[in-house]
Amino acid sequence: MVIFETRREFLTKAGGLAAAAACPAIISARSLAEEAYPSKELSWIVHQSPGGLIDNTTRVLQPHLQSLGFKSTIEYVRGASGRIARAKLFRAKPDGYSIMTDTIPDGAIGELVYNGQYKMAEFQPIAGWYFNTFAMIATKTSPFKTFDDFVKAAKTRRVTMATIGKGNAGHLQSAILKNLLKLNVQFVHFDGGAPAFAAVVGGHVECGITGSVGAVGDVVNSIAMFNETREPLLPHVPTMKELGHPIPIVNQIVYANTSPGLPADKLAKLQEAFTKALTDPTNVDQQKRVNISIKLIPAAEMQTISKTAYALVDEYKTELAE
Numbered sequence: 544m545v546i547f548e549t550r551r552e553f554l555t556k557a558g559g560l561a562a563a564a565a566c567p568a569i570i571s572a573r574s575l576a577e578e579a580y581p582s583k584e585l586s587w588i589v590h591q592s593p594g595g596l597i598d599n600t601t602r603v604l605q606p607h608l609q610s611l612g613f614k615s616t617i618e619y620v621r622g623a624s625g626r627i628a629r630a631k632l633f634r635a636k637p638d639g640y641s642i643m644t645d646t647i648p649d650g651a652i653g654e655l656v657y658n659g660q661y662k663m664a665e666f667q668p669i670a671g672w673y674f675n676t677f678a679m680i681a682t683k684t685s686p687f688k689t690f691d692d693f694v695k696a697a698k699t700r701r702v703t704m705a706t707i708g709k710g711n712a713g714h715l716q717s718a719i720l721k722n723l724l725k726l727n728v729q730f731v732h733f734d735g736g737a738p739a740f741a742a743v744v745g746g747h748v749e750c751g752i753t754g755s756v757g758a759v760g761d762v763v764n765s766i767a768m769f770n771e772t773r774e775p776l777l778p779h780v781p782t783m784k785e786l787g788h789p790i791p792i793v794n795q796i797v798y799a800n801t802s803p804g805l806p807a808d809k810l811a812k813l814q815e816a817f818t819k820a821l822t823d824p825t826n827v828d829q830q831k832r833v834n835i836s837i838k839l840i841p842a843a844e845m846q847t848i849s850k851t852a853y854a855l856v857d858e859y860k861t862e863l864a865e
Contacts, residue, residue, distance in 0.1 A: 580639055580809050585615040588643040590628035592621060595735065596754070599833040600673060600797060601644045607820035613813070615642070624710050625649055626659040633661035637804035639813060642669065647796040647845075648852035649711045655856050656710055656863045663853060667805055670817040671798030671840030671848070673830075676770040677716050678758035678777060680743055681750045690767040690786050693750060697726035705739040705751030706732050710863060712795035715855070716769050717752050718862040723790050754795070756834045769793065775836070791855065797835075798845055814842050 587605070591597040598617075605615060620628035628643060629650055635641035650666075653659035681687040687696065696702050707713040709732040721728045733739040736753045743751040744762055755774045758765045765780040769792055773782060783790055799817060801810065818839065820826055827837045840848070856863070 580812060581613055583640065585613060585640050585642055586618050587615040588618050588620050588628050588632055588641065590620055590622075590625035590643075590645070593619070596675065596756070596833075596835070597644050597646065597797060600830060600835045603829045603833060603835070604820055604826060607823050607826045608816055611816045611819055613816050623657070623659075624653060624708060626653040626657060626661075629653060629666075630660040632666070632800070632802050635802040637802050637806070639801065639805055639809040642799055642801045642813070644797065644799055646675075646712065647671075647798065647849055648715060648793065648856050649795070651849070651853040651856040652710045652712075652715065652860075652863055655853075655860050662803075663849060665803035666800045667803065667810055668842045668845035668849065669799040669801060669810070669813050670821060670842060671796050671845045672821050672837050673797040673835050674838060675712075675795040675797065676755045676768065676774055677713055677752050677793070677795075678755050678765045678769065678774070678780060679750060679752050679767040680740070680758050680763040680765050682744060682746065682763055685749065685764070687750055687766060688764070690781070693766060694724060694726065696749075697724075697728055699727075701727045701729050702750065703729045703731055703748040705742045705748040705753075706730050707736045707739045707753055708732055708734055712793050713752050713754075714863060715859060716793040718859050719791055719793065722859070722862060724788065776834075793852075793855070796840070796845075796848060798840065 587601065589598050589601055601617065605617070608615065620631055625645065629645065632641055632643045650663045654661060654663050679690065679693070681693070687693045693702065704717060706717050714730070714732070717730060720726065731742065731748050733742060739751050739753055742748050755768070755776050759776050765777050767786060768774050768777060768780045768782045770782055771784070771792060774780065783792070801813060821837055821839050830837050
């Protein structure tokens with residue numbers, strides 16, 4: 544039996560007992576709140592202007608992730624070929640509420656060639672889903688009717704070639720081509736596929752390298768495909784291997800990643816949601832309408848691809864800085 548000497552002592556001790564009894568409930572509610580993920584909107588970083596490939600595929604995917612409980616707001620962080628956006632993600636709190644649609648090998652180029660304020664090896668891939676292949680184009684009236692025509696010209700004189708931007712995957716593929724075939728090529732860098740395409744069509748440059756989607760149409764001839772196999776969008780265009788030039792192929796791979804240090808349980812939830820959303824038949828069909836053919840690339844495979852791309856960029860970083 545507990546005996547309280549005074550009324551004050553009784554009230555004090557009784558209040559303490561009540562608080563102790565309530566504590567487990569308070570702690571339990573707090574733990575549940577901490578475990579609930581996601582409990583708010585994610586910030587989904589996009590480093591490309593609205594209407595581009597990265598933006599389009601992100602917007603198509605966004606509602607499918609929302610249906611799985613991952614609501615998000617797209618945050619455009621443009622400039623410096625994605626380096627500003629990656630630096631922002633790199634510094635983000637590792638709580639699972641900051642993700643980014645990015646491309647390989649562009650991140651490695653930004654770090655190794657342009658001293659981006661981030662470390663690619665520390666980002667955590669969620670999933671990849673698109674291989675953007677490159678094609679070489681020339682106008683219908685160009686003397687470059689075939690890839691061999693281009694090679695013969697670039698062996699005897701300087702040839703101007705448009706790229707879709709300095710310090711990106713297209714630039715890396717062009718640098719590899721120039722180096723291994725020992726060509727006299729002057730790169731002219733443009734900010735994206737559309738202006739590069741326009742420069743070729745307008746006769747401001749003699750040829751160009753662009754994404755395979757941008758090479759489709761009746762305005763230009765595609766004279767070579769940088770891919771292991773022929774591109775379904777351009778089935779008549781030979782690959783470099785078919786042309787007798789088995790050079791390393793650079794695919795620009797679209798994927799999502801998140802900040803360094805995210806706990807494994809939250810990362811697993813993100814990866815599971817992306818896998819379900821990406822393989823949803825409705826999403827696959829909607830992506831095709833913006834010229835994206837989905838091919839799910841799991842996070843473990845993305846890690847390997849990223850390391851390989853990093854090594855290739857490191858090998859060609861001098862050429863990429865020119």
